[in-house]
Amino acid sequence: MKWSIANPLVLSVLRILMMSLCLIANTAMAGDEPLSITVGSKNFNENYLLAEVISQLFEHAGYEVDRKFGMTGTLIIYEALRTKEVDVYVEYTGTLGQVILNYDGEPSLENLNARLTGEAVEILPSFGFNNTYALAIKRDYADQLGISTVSELVTQPDIEMGFSIEFLNRADGWPGLVSAYGFSQQPTGMDHGLAYQAIDDGTIDVTDAFSTDGDLDRYDLQLLEDDLEFFPHYFGAPLINAELPVDARNIINRLAGLIDDARMRDLNGRVMLDGKSFAEVAGEFLAEEGLVALSDNISATATSIWPRLWRNTLVHVQLTLIALLLGCAVGLPLGITIYRSRRLSRSMLYIAGLLQTVPSIALLALMIPLFGIGQKPAIIALFMYSLLPILRSTITALLTIDPVLKRVAEALGMTRIQQLVHVLVPLALPNVLTGVKTAAIISIGTATLAAFIGAGGLGEPIVTGLALNDTSLILQGAIPAAGLAILTELLFDVLERSLVKPHMLVGQLPT
Amino acid sequence: MPIPCIEYNDITKSYGDKTILNGLSLSITANITTAIVGASGSGKSTLIQIANGLIIPERGQVSVFGSPITNGKITDKRLAIGYSVQGAGLFPHMSVFENITLMATLQRWSEQDTKIRFHTLMQLLELDRELSDRYPFSLSGGQQQRVSLCRAMMLNPPLLLLDEPFSALDPVTRVSIQQEFLKLQQAETRSMVLVTHDMFEAIKLAQEIIVMRDGRIEQQGSVAEIQNNPASDYVQALFHAGGPVV
Numbered sequence: 055m056k057w058s059i060a061n062p063l064v065l066s067v068l069r070i071l072m073m074s075l076c077l078i079a080n081t082a083m084a085g086d087e088p089l090s091i092t093v094g095s096k097n098f099n100e101n102y103l104l105a106e107v108i109s110q111l112f113e114h115a116g117y118e119v120d121r122k123f124g125m126t127g128t129l130i131i132y133e134a135l136r137t138k139e140v141d142v143y144v145e146y147t148g149t150l151g152q153v154i155l156n157y158d159g160e161p162s163l164e165n166l167n168a169r170l171t172g173e174a175v176e177i178l179p180s181f182g183f184n185n186t187y188a189l190a191i192k193r194d195y196a197d198q199l200g201i202s203t204v205s206e207l208v209t210q211p212d213i214e215m216g217f218s219i220e221f222l223n224r225a226d227g228w229p230g231l232v233s234a235y236g237f238s239q240q241p242t243g244m245d246h247g248l249a250y251q252a253i254d255d256g257t258i259d260v261t262d263a264f265s266t267d268g269d270l271d272r273y274d275l276q277l278l279e280d281d282l283e284f285f286p287h288y289f290g291a292p293l294i295n296a297e298l299p300v301d302a303r304n305i306i307n308r309l310a311g312l313i314d315d316a317r318m319r320d321l322n323g324r325v326m327l328d329g330k331s332f333a334e335v336a337g338e339f340l341a342e343e344g345l346v347a348l349s350d351n352i353s354a355t356a357t358s359i360w361p362r363l364w365r366n367t368l369v370h371v372q373l374t375l376i377a378l379l380l381g382c383a384v385g386l387p388l389g390i391t392i393y394r395s396r397r398l399s400r401s402m403l404y405i406a407g408l409l410q411t412v413p414s415i416a417l418l419a420l421m422i423p424l425f426g427i428g429q430k431p432a433i434i435a436l437f438m439y440s441l442l443p444i445l446r447s448t449i450t451a452l453l454t455i456d457p458v459l460k461r462v463a464e465a466l467g468m469t470r471i472q473q474l475v476h477v478l479v480p481l482a483l484p485n486v487l488t489g490v491k492t493a494a495i496i497s498i499g500t501a502t503l504a505a506f507i508g509a510g511g512l513g514e515p516i517v518t519g520l521a522l523n524d525t526s527l528i529l530q531g532a533i534p535a536a537g538l539a540i541l542t543e544l545l546f547d548v549l550e551r552s553l554v555k556p557h558m559l560v561g562q563l564p565t
Numbered sequence: 566m567p568i569p570c571i572e573y574n575d576i577t578k579s580y581g582d583k584t585i586l587n588g589l590s591l592s593i594t595a596n597i598t599t600a601i602v603g604a605s606g607s608g609k610s611t612l613i614q615i616a617n618g619l620i621i622p623e624r625g626q627v628s629v630f631g632s633p634i635t636n637g638k639i640t641d642k643r644l645a646i647g648y649s650v651q652g653a654g655l656f657p658h659m660s661v662f663e664n665i666t667l668m669a670t671l672q673r674w675s676e677q678d679t680k681i682r683f684h685t686l687m688q689l690l691e692l693d694r695e696l697s698d699r700y701p702f703s704l705s706g707g708q709q710q711r712v713s714l715c716r717a718m719m720l721n722p723p724l725l726l727l728d729e730p731f732s733a734l735d736p737v738t739r740v741s742i743q744q745e746f747l748k749l750q751q752a753e754t755r756s757m758v759l760v761t762h763d764m765f766e767a768i769k770l771a772q773e774i775i776v777m778r779d780g781r782i783e784q785q786g787s788v789a790e791i792q793n794n795p796a797s798d799y800v801q802a803l804f805h806a807g808g809p810v811v
Contacts, residue, residue: 456654459654459657461619461654463656465726466644467640467643467644467646468640468668469640476667476671477656481656
């Protein structure tokens with residue numbers, strides 16, 4: 055038996071556990087700083103950029119800013135705002151009306167705020183730009199045909215149209231457009247990213263676009279005027295927690311009306327086309343508007359990636375470790391308690407297996423109504439995934455112990471506890487460790503998805519990178535995550551070697 | 566008449582539809598070695614596992630040294646009943662020393678008492694001191710079985726149950742370990758119950774023999790009685806190598 059507490063390895067593992075628990079406690083208690091604000095963003099370019107603009111503005115006003123960027127899905131971030139885990143994010147009036155409030159009327163500020171009463175959420179005056187669907191056509195081709203409105207497009211039967219799948223299916227997309235304008239042309243469906251390529255090389259002539267797309271200028275595309283005003287308005291506007299104090303509202307309101315479509319296109323383009331960081335472009339914008347002097351811009355200078363990498367890794371380890379500890383705290387005693395009952399073991403394994411088959415992203419999404427967003431739901435989801443390998447390995451390990459040894463342990467006069475401590479657990483340990491290792495590695499992988507619900511970690515650069523199609527950003531998350539997985543593997547090897555005698559290791563038992 | 570070491574009274578035990586023991590009553594004499602001989606499936610192994618409470622009969626009572634085993638804590642009773650099985654059943658994660666002394670450690674014996682008893686047993690069974698720190702996987706079958714016997718006798722129990730302890734050994738090893746077993750009988754007086762399917766081993770090691778057949782007692786008596794007056798053809802046949810029981 056080498057269970058001694060004095061074992062240096064056991065000690066260092068305990069120390070790491072203690073440190074991470076302190077870390078969690080610290081994060082939990084950091085909430086009541088006098089001037090702090092949490093800024094959220096959805097996971098696409100423009101929304102990141104505006105969130106960064108708001109963040110920097112607050113930082114200049116002396117606020118401590120917590121950035122919860124890159125949340126996936128309107129409902130997730132809206133839920134975060136509602137539960138006060140986020141104080142402000144940028145929403146679009148049309149989206150707010152249709153997706154959140156189920157409201158078909160004109161999404162004016164008054165109409166929306168009237169419907170938001172009682173929701174603890176409020177919308178502030180818009181930035182000015184309207185990021186709606188639009189039809190884009192090559193500028194020179196439009197000139198050649200002599201058209202500038204959507205109505206005129208209807209009269210061009212030979213024109214080739216290629217639309218994103220989403221646009222083809224949305225009520226406020228192609229189907230609505232057909233009934234409003236009476237199109238007879240048959241469009242083809244394609245990926246939005248590819249549509250610009252296709253229009254550039256002449257495969258198609260017209261595609262759907264967002265009116266603030268940074269790519270429009272790059273491909274020299276012209277937006278056709280929606281002369282029948284079919285497309286709903288999607289004015290970008292700050293959506294805030296209704297309890298936000300006046301000072302904070304005033305800071306946000308300084309941005310009202312400052313960004314029109316062209317300005318937004320230009321800013322988007324600086325990120326997408328010029329490859330500048332959000333922080334840089336946000337800083338430039340604030341300086342250009344005279345809201346902040348460029349020289350004392352805090353975040354504009356590209357900071358080294360290392361602190362962020364370190365922070366993400368730490369959060370990732372924290373998520374995984376807590377989930378794993380919970381998994382062990384529940385799975386091991388549960389396995390030990392129920393392994394003798396075939397029926398109980400079966401049904402518990404069945405339940406754990408069922409949890410495992412829920413796709414991770416769906417499980418994470420299911421957690422939101424129950425536990426909100428952030429680390430808590432992520433940890434609970436990861437815990438649920440870790441349960442199966444831990445439970446299964448514990449039950450299997452205990453069941454497959456040579457029955458003669460169990461019988462002898464009993465016959466020698468050992469109590470239940472003594473049998474467990476001196477015979478069953480040591481004999482099961484190699485298999486159990488393998489199960490816990492599997493759970494740890496699954497958790498490390500799955501935890502990258504936790505960024506979708508604002509839990510941070512190494513998934514954060516991956517999610518952002520995916521949204522921006524930025525491979526280096528994706529790698530900033532993927533490489534450390536892979537490194538963590540390898541490290542875990544090595545760590546468990548060491549743990550195994552210190553806890554289990556070499557001849558007892560799985561697969562090495564001499565016959 | 567002295568108190569028997571084990572007394573079975575009207576024991577019935579079945580597994581599913583198959584009745585192994587049907588209303589069996591039996592007294593086993595204390596302070597000698599008794600061999601229970603029978604074919605596999607005759608119920609002999611079940612019989613001794615009832616004595617230390619590993620198997621609970623559906624009906625009937627068993628007493629060890631006059632006290633029903635259902636009286637008091639079963640773990641305490643078992644401390645006074647040594648047990649060794651075919652294939653030794655050593656704990657693979659423990660060294661020879663740890664295997665043998667585990668129960669003494671759990672009973673909080675002093676380190677000195679533990680070591681003295683350990684070395685006495687090692688010597689009795691002619692186990693080399695160097696083996697103390699070895700693990701079971703690196704021992705020969707004979708060595709493992711000797712260690713198993715040491716473990717069973719560590720707490721110096723008045724009763725020792727041996728379930729075919731020598732059956733899996735090769736003939737040469739078996740003969741030498743049988744010699745040590747006889748020495749053991751000389752050295753420490755105790756009641757021993759040896760389950761075996763080998764009549765010759767029974768004759769060699771035991772003073773009394775119980776022949777079992779299909780869950781019944783076919784014959785019980787001293788070695789001489791069994792040899793001279795076999796009660797049935799079945800008992801008679803046990804004396805012929807390659808007879809009905811192997």
